[in-house]
């Protein structure tokens with residue numbers, strides 16, 4: 001493990017997509033299996049906004065067989081996430097710039113994905129098909145995922161990670177800090193869940209707020225935006241394409257035949273190096 005850290009420390013980039021912020025560690029060149037250097041303890045330490053760098057998710061870029069790169073995601077509580085749409089968009093931008101291309105293929109825990117740069121500079125990622133059967137979301141028992149037996153009649157959707165989407169008249173009025181952790185840990189979700197509250201503004205625009213599993217309240221969530229769009233479409237509230245107003249900006253989702261496409265802004269904020277001592281102390 002120690003061999004993977006640069007002798008002088010571990011370089012990283014700080015990026016964000018609509019305010020969903022990430023520490024990104026580029027480990028390409030080390031091979032697909034030996035690429036990951038993170039441990040739950042080190043992820044928690046880096047994620048600490050006072051004693052570390054702070055992030056909503058940490059993304060490790062690895063080599064991948066049959067794709068341009070691989071991605072591993074960590075939450076700030078030290079758990080891993082199977083999907084992260086906004087980090088995927090940020091990393092795709094970084095990799096495309098480095099390779100001098102306008103589209104890339106990648107592999108995550110949920111399989112192969114594709115990303116591309118739009119003419120306006122935003123980054124689209126195809127997040128794949130949503131998981132709509134109870135076992136693969138996953139739920140702990142066979143129930144109608146479109147009408148969960150929970151307060152508020154929410155919808156469960158998997159996007160490589162679980163989401164519990166609530167439609168409410170006014171998302172601003174929801175006490176996310178109280179409801180988020182209660183729903184995240186509801187027994188119906190054996191792997192816990194991300195939690196969204198969304199209100200309809202028009203048939204092609206929604207307001208969404210999110211409590212992320214393993215992180216808490218965040219300014220945006222790409223997979224959450226996808227899950228909300230899928231849930232709203234299946235409930236007959238919107239068409240297949242929708243803009244979502246989130247606390248940190250705007251995301252757009254388009255559910256096409258080949259998967260759920262997500263786009264929005266990305267930014268590289270600064271580059272830094274974690275000292276070798278800090279890394280060694282928290283592994």
Ligand SMILES: N[C@@H](CCC[C@H](N)C(=O)O)C(=O)O
Nearest residue numbers: 081084085086161221222223
């Ligand atoms: N910010 C992400 C999703 C984060 C993953 C989540 N906390 C989990 O544990 O599933 C996104 O943009 O999709």
